[in-house]
Amino acid sequence: MKRGGSKNPIAFVVVIVSVSCFFVLILSIFRLPDVSFSNGSMTSFNPKKITKIPENDARIGKFGEIMIEMLPQDLPFTIFVPSEIAFERDLKLRVNNSLAGEKADDTYATLTRILSFTVVPWKILSESLSYSEEITCDSLSGFKLHISKDADKRVVVNSVGSSRVDLRIGEMVIHVMDGVLMEAEFEQSVRSDDGDEDED
Template sequence: MKSRCNSLRCLKMRRIRSKDPIVIVAVFVSVSCFLVLILSVFRLPDVSFSSNGSMTSIKVKKVNKFPDKSGIIGKFGSMMIEMLPVDLSFTVFVPSEMAFERDLRLRVNDSLVGEKANDTYAILTRVLSFSVVPWKILSESVPYNEETTCDSLSGFKLYVSKDVDGMLVVNRVRSQRVDIRKGEMVIYVMDGVIMEAEFEQSVRPNDDEDED
C-alpha cells in the first residue's frame, strides 16, 4: 500500500514539474503584453471628456520633432504636428502660417515671446483637437463632388470633399497642399483654421484693437 502511495505521489510531482515551463511561458507572455499596453497608453494623447461624454480637449506630449525645412507648414503647424505620436495613423489639417495670422492673429515673432507663449500653446492644442482625424485620409481616396463626414479628436464634425483640382475642402476651408507624409501621418496645409463656432468666438481678434 505504501509503495502504491509513493508511486502516486511521484506521478503527481512529475505532472506538476511538467506544467512549470508552460506556467512560466504564460506569465512571461502576460507580463510582456501588459508592458506593451502601458507603453502604448503613455504614447497616446490624453483626452478629457465633458459631462455629456463627448471629447472636449486633448492634452498632448511632444514625442517627435518636425523640422519644416521647406517652410511649407510653418512654425505653428510644426508645433501642432510635434504634439502627436509619429508612429500612429493621423490626418492633420494644419492652418497655413498666413491663416494663423489672419484668423487668430498669431505671429511667430510676437506670439511665442514671454507670457504669450503659454496662451499660444493652449490655442494650438485646442485647434489641434478640431483638426486631427485618428486615421489616414489620402486625397485620392476622397471622391469628387461628394461629402464625407468624420469626427476629429474632440468629436467635432468634419465635412470633407474634393475639388476638381484635387484640393480638399474641410468645413469650407480649402487646402493649399495635400498628402504631405510624416511617418504614419498625412498632413494637409489649409487656407484657414478649422474650429467650432464657440471657440472661434472666444479667440476672434478685436477689430478695434487692430485699428489702434
C-alpha cells in the same frame, strides 16, 4: 410600476455603455504603440522626436510644426494644419511675438485647442476622396468635419480649401489649409479677445 422600474435599468445600461465606449476610444487613440523589432534593432515610441520637415514643405510654418510635435508619429493621424497666413489672419498669431514671454502659454493653449478640431485618428489621403462625394467624420474633440475634394484636387474641409495635400511625417498625413478649422463658440471667443485688444 413596471414601466417606471424598467426605465431606470435601461438608462443605467445606456450610461455605462456610453462611458465605456468613450474610455475605449480615448485609450485606443492615445495608446502607446507596441515595441517592435525590425532587422534586429529595437524601435520605441518617442513623442518628442519629429522627422525634419523638408525645406520645400516649409509652408507648414512654425505653429503647424508645434501642432505636429504634439502628436505621436507612430500612429495614423490626419491633421488639417492651418497655414502660417491663416494663423495670422484668423487667430492673430504671429511667430515674432505670439511665442515670446507671457503670450507663449496662451499661444500653446490655443494651438492645443485648434489641434483637437483638426485631427482625425486615421489616414485620409486626397486620392481616397472623390469629387462627387463628401465624407463626414469627427475630430478628436468631436467637431464634425465635412471632407471632399474639388476640381483642382484640393482637399476641402468645412468649406476651407487646402494649399498643400498629402504631406507625410511618420504615419501622419498632413494637409495644409487656407483657413483655421474651429467650432463657432471658440471662434467667437477668439474674435471677442481681438476686440478687447483693439480697445486697449
